[in-house]
Amino acid sequence: MTAPRLQLEQISKRFAAVVANDQVSLSVQPGEIHSILGENGAGKSTLMKIIYGALRPDAGRILWNGEPAQIRSPQEARALGIAMVFQHFSLFDTLSVAENVWLGMSSSISLQQVKDGIRSKTAEYGLELEPERVVHTLSVGERQRVEIVRALLAEPRLLILDEPTSVLTPQAVEKLFVTLRQLAATGCSILYISHKLDEIRALCHQCTVLRGGRVTGSCDPTVESNASLSRLMIGAEPPRLVHREATPGQLALRVNALSLEKLDRFGTDLHEVSLDLREGEVVGIAGVSGNGQQQLLAAISGEDPRAPDAAIELFGQPIGRLRAGARRKLGLHFIPEERLGRGAVPTLSLAHNMLLTRNESLRFLGWIDRQALKHQTASIIERFKVKSGGPGAVARSLSGGNLQKYIVGREIDAVPKVLVVAQPTWGVDVGAAAQIRAELLALRDAGTALLVVSEELEELFEMTDRLHVMARGRLSPSIGTSAATVELIGEWMSGLWPTGPEDGPGASIGEFP
């Protein structure tokens, strides 16, 4: 038997107060696709950074092909044959594909050789990528392809992928898997980091589960079920969401054939977007980000008040030109995707962040009633179980999940008539995500109309009553969620939907021209 490609023995890494990795051991065979499964904060990224030489372990040993190895920097890792595709792409927007790849290679290679190399690799793996294109013109999936081709050109013996599918359409995920299997067949080992159970079961040969920095299990994912993997990952199965049948009431929000030019060149034009939202229902918008969701949300929330007045109606009242504050007074609240910077001011306390969208604690001439504000903030912290240092804690000091709970809580507590939410559980761990979804559904049952924009199909299927798909600035007709399938939505994500109104249950859409 040959030595494992990579073997970790008792790796530990501690940051000031947190033990990120606690005696982690695992081994990866040549040609094996090995998944590292764990929640946010389980220590996956730290472990990968150690393997890639970006961090040094406090204790433990790394064996490479059976030999002890000191990996002190990413360059040394690359020299060994370790390549990594990051979750957040480290690409330069204003440079071409070839230039981006060239920057990651040794200087003895000419730009022309890089271009030729890209062409031959893309041909070998059946990927489409034009080396001369400038990166900012590429879609997210294409950008990831740049990273993968860059990694492949180094002829790696071990490829690390950090949450590679979080930004891809289901079809693009399938394509990626084909590439990865092909690569593994050549003997390259793959470390695949993810928290998506279905993908791991479909792709990986081996699975190491991390929880709180420790290995809680090691298994063959192909014979496990989602439930058993989930138990290893979070120690319990996530509570099932109870989703009662919706009872849609009167029309709350209507978007009428809204067309808008993008504000900047990196945006997307909106074309004839129409949608109806009723009280007591959750409507979802699926789609890969960058297809106009940002522009639509800005137009609905009032951040971008350029829409024709009648293009957006709230309970029959045209609001296209109103600003966000005026819309909020009419009962339309918005939870943006970026928590820090748009949902909350990072450097201000939670109490002061309350004042961004709530004015109950304001008195005559804008005077702040500090006692009232403190009570109001504390009540939300308590009700939504936000782990924080209290109302005086600075927003930035909260973890992503807790801040999200706070922001969602702030808007839910206002009992809006219409709530528009972008990526409600993005980067939030499973427990908090379940709580946020349950709270949003409870709000629906109380009669609020909810519009949820998300990239996570699973979440949309769990929460929504009807689904739209957004692609290239257009919005599909809606389909009852119970009638929709992942395959269908995936197809629609590439812009292929029937042009006439869909006759799904609960379908109600604006007129199509």
Added chain:
Amino acid sequence: MNDLALLVAATLAAGTPLALAGMGLLVNERAGVLNLGAEGLMLVAAVAGFATGFTTGSELLALIAGAAAGAIGAAIYGWLVIWLNTNQYATGLAVSLFGSGFSAFVGIGFVGKKLEENPVTGVPLLRDLPVLGVALFRQHWTIYGAVALAGGVAWFLYRTRGGLILRSIGESPSAAHALGYPVRRIRLVAVVVGGALCGLAGAYLSVIYTPLWVEGMVAGRGWIALALTTFATWRPARMLFGAYLFGGVTMLQLYLQAAGVQVPPEFMSMLPYLATVLVLVIISRNPLWIRLNMPASLGKTFFPGS
């Protein structure tokens, strides 16, 4: 006709310090570091150049001393903002104010002194051409050097791997760091080169252009050079164009005064600054233009490993 030729000649002479300093700042900013201390560096270099020229009598040594003074000043600035992570705006302003005070203090003994003038030879043969000879070819060699420099910087930025690395650091230092490039060291080199060119520009003013030392003689040219980097959207050819355009505006004002056009001289001398503001407003109307060309990390502190 001869008047026009003289105006062109004067424009070239007046625009050259802007071109030199601007090109240095362009390299600087392409790496993501904003150096608001340009004015101060130019002043220090001007007095260093003048002092060297006065004591040694050598024009070349004077220019070298100026460039060295600029480089040293920029190295201190770079050390502060790149390694000690101080705020680039505040530190740059401090360097600028320090430079004007320091140069005035050091330069007290040189006020009213005059350098020996070296006859300008210009380009052999071509200098005897009618009109064109007067307009273009009877200039100090640094002016041709400035034009060549623009070509060299353009070639470096867009045709070499080194230039690509420099641009990539200006756009995303963290991504460049992840690829294993020594972001801080490369930034420091860019800052020092930028400072040396600012210094050369300062020394040009006191050694060749005037040639005198007067307190505050840089007279805002450092600020104009900074504005020019935006005006040029960080492109060398446009930088050259902008520098000579502003040189032209400065000279036109003098010619109009000489021609007896009744405009208050104070108004005329504020024209270049007014034009700077105007140009900034105009190009800022097109955010795309700035965004596609502006180094995205400009003015931001980079912390490796965060």
